[in-house]
Amino acid sequence: MKFEAVTIKDIAIALGLSTSTVSRALRDSYEISPATKKIVLEYAEQINYRPNPIALSLKEKRSHSIGVIVCEIANSFFSQAINGIESIAYSKGYNVIISQSHESYEREVIDLNYLASRSIDGLLISVSAETENFSHIQSLHDRGFPIVFFDRAVESIDTHKVIVDNNKGAFDATEHLIKSGYQRIANLAGSPHLSITKDRIKGYRNAIETNGLHYEEAYTQYCLHGGMVYEEVEKALDAMMALSNKPDAIVASADKLTTNCIRYFKSKNIRVPEDVALIGFSNLDIADLLSPSLSVVRQPAFAMGQIATELLLKMIESKRAVSEFENRVLPLEIMVRESSTPLK
Amino acid sequence: MKFEAVTIKDIAIALGLSTSTVSRALRDSYEISPATKKIVLEYAEQINYRPNPIALSLKEKRSHSIGVIVCEIANSFFSQAINGIESIAYSKGYNVIISQSHESYEREVIDLNYLASRSIDGLLISVSAETENFSHIQSLHDRGFPIVFFDRAVESIDTHKVIVDNNKGAFDATEHLIKSGYQRIANLAGSPHLSITKDRIKGYRNAIETNGLHYEEAYTQYCLHGGMVYEEVEKALDAMMALSNKPDAIVASADKLTTNCIRYFKSKNIRVPEDVALIGFSNLDIADLLSPSLSVVRQPAFAMGQIATELLLKMIESKRAVSEFENRVLPLEIMVRESSTPLK
DNA sequence: TTTTTTTACGCAATCGTTCCCGTTAATTAG
DNA sequence: CTAATTAACGGGAACGATTGCGTAAAAAAA
DSSP states (O other): OOOOOOOHHHHHHHHTOOHHHHHHHHTTOTTSOHHHHHHHHHHHHHTTOOOOHHHHHHHHTOOSEEEEEESOSSSHHHHHHHHHHHHHHHHTTOEEEEEEOTTOHHHHHHHHHHHHTTTOSEEEEOOOTTOOOOHHHHHHHHTTOOEEEESSOOTTSOSEEEEEOHHHHHHHHHHHHHHTTOOSEEEEEOOTTSHHHHHHHHHHHHHHHHTTOOOOGGGEEEOTTTTSSHHHHHHHHHHHHTSTTOOSEEEEOSHHHHHHHHHHHHHTTOOTTTTOEEEEEOOOTTGGGSSSOOEEEEOOHHHHHHHHHHHHHHHHHOSSOOOOOOEEEEOOEEEOOGGGOOOO | OOOOOOOHHHHHHHHTOOHHHHHHHHTTOTTSOHHHHHHHHHHHHHTTOOOOHHHHHHHHTOOSEEEEEESOSSSHHHHHHHHHHHHHHHHTTOEEEEEEOTTOHHHHHHHHHHHHTTTOSEEEEOOOTTOOOOHHHHHHHHTTOOEEEESSOOTTSOSEEEEEOHHHHHHHHHHHHHHTTOOSEEEEEOOTTSHHHHHHHHHHHHHHHHTTOOOOGGGEEEOTTTTSSHHHHHHHHHHHHTSTTOOSEEEEOSHHHHHHHHHHHHHTTOOTTTTOEEEEEOOOTTGGGSSSOOEEEEOOHHHHHHHHHHHHHHHHHOSSOOOOOOEEEEOOEEEOOGGGOOOO
16 A cells, blocks of 8 residues: 655646746745745645655765664663663654664674665664674774764774763772672673673772772673573572672672562572672662662663764764764762662 | 765676666566676675665655654563564564654654654554544544554554453453452553543453442542653542542552552552552563562563554555454453452 | 567666756846 | 846756666577
8 A cells, every 4th residue: 555645746736837946945945936935835735745755865865864773672771772862863853763683693783784774874883792793883884884882882993982981880889889798799790792791890890809808700700691581690690609608799780680680589589688789780760669679870871872862963964074983981870779788 | 974885876887787787687687697697796795785775765655664653662561562563574674663752742743743754654653641632643544644553542543453452451450359358449540541541441440340349439540641750640649548448459550650659659658468459550571570579460562563563564565555454452461469469 | 591589788767856057037237 | 228137947967776668689480
């Protein structure tokens, strides 16, 4: 079934004008007399004329839409970030096309190629946890395609990046646990391929050592799919809990890691914070409704989306190739609640 | 900055052929000799040629993308539904463009006009809670634009609809509370403009009366923005709780209503289920992690998204106008947990 | 060998818009 | 009153791809 819309040609024929005149009248060109403009404008309004964005795109070589690749939209952080992205994009007349990688490298490559075949003007991407090889992104970037990373950036690719101070966030979270009296603090980490994972581990380790505690290798366990796969989290926590000196507190380094950690504790009847305290990176908006309420490291997701989009649009709309790239590092917020209650 | 891609013309010039020959060679037309095909295909591969989807759209009057309007993607039900939508759309070569109404009528109208101006081939919509006047959707539908409703449908517009058996869901939830010994069951309802709200109230009331309880007007309180605005939920619950015979159980009729209900109880130190039992419509994937774990009426969100998309694509790809519309009603699932523990 | 058929390609229109050039008629300048 | 200017509009190419039609050369049939 087809949806026929009215074109400039229809107006031209109806009014006995040429398409060029109609086009100019609609764009309020000085070459058209006020009288003609009035006639055209009124008729266009009457028959509800809308310019065909596809024809415009073809002519201007711009689609006025941007692509977004995230792992999951059913994830508080990303859905909030997308809200930020949309708020800026729509206000500037851009469409947003969202793709999910579901943390799969293969899907990410497919999504990227799909979007990049010239239906989008630029790309916002937070790479999949599985991704180790970034050549698909690199080659696009090399060909001058505007790309902005947010949250999960690729170190080796030089373009705008909007990230958070993961190092400090993990440091603060860990130090908070230490100051609350916990001594054996473990780190439930995400994918080892992601720079955010490395930064968070760095902050975690630094806090441990700065505060005179012993850094224990086995206290850091990775989950390749960033908590998406429960079994991975289960395995990681089993490994920690099997240690002779098992942890008395955990820093969980991602949204899904945090919730699956809670799920694990619940299934094993491990009490929080009595048996193990917990603080997690999370943007869950009901973290305060859990019992115990959840201490979190919260990312400014909405702002990240906004800033990333502003940078991307600036890059898209700049006349010449951009070579100076910004690296925005936003602060994290720690919200202390019951799950990390100080030891008596 | 501009991203120049290679066109069929580039190939034609480089190979000393005409664009038609190249086009036919790429589409494997019988009119082209195997030798020429080989040359073209290899060269195209070498310079990484991708057909320009915008040019194709202009020619075929189809953009191969569908629009989705939901109130919020940061809502478990909708993000799961979108996953279902994407899974079908991508597998059939369609793009998905998502817009959020944030439960605002005004935004919905803007989003609709934006999407409809021929950049999309069809629309999946779950109307905003605020929307009372549906003429913007109606007029689009009248002009033959393919539209499929999911979850929140508009009764007066005759097109495909994918909904759930809200009546039965509310009936079952309410009856479950009754069978668990609760007697004064209230209904925290969503927007009075939505048909799902009416159906859920119908089911609720039917369960009350079928089971020989007294139906009390004041036990049903509406929230115009479906729980998005905490103050509305607070006001509704305040009204219920101020009653002399205040409720001993609540059926919350939407995702955000349910979570904000929990937030209210927590802030007022009302214990669940001891003071008030609770069962809510919710697709929250951590409902089991709350304490008490939350009894829910769960919607098959993913499947709804899939079915709605299949119906939409069928409508888009059908040669002639569709006049027989389907009304798919999916079953709801009740998951009983601690928040509606039977009274002793 | 001549005629017919087939093969393999090119030309040009089309989709909806914009925009660079004309071109006519009216206006102004000289 | 003639020449130069300008106002107001139309013609047509372009964006990238597809496709109906025309046509040269080669192959097959007569």
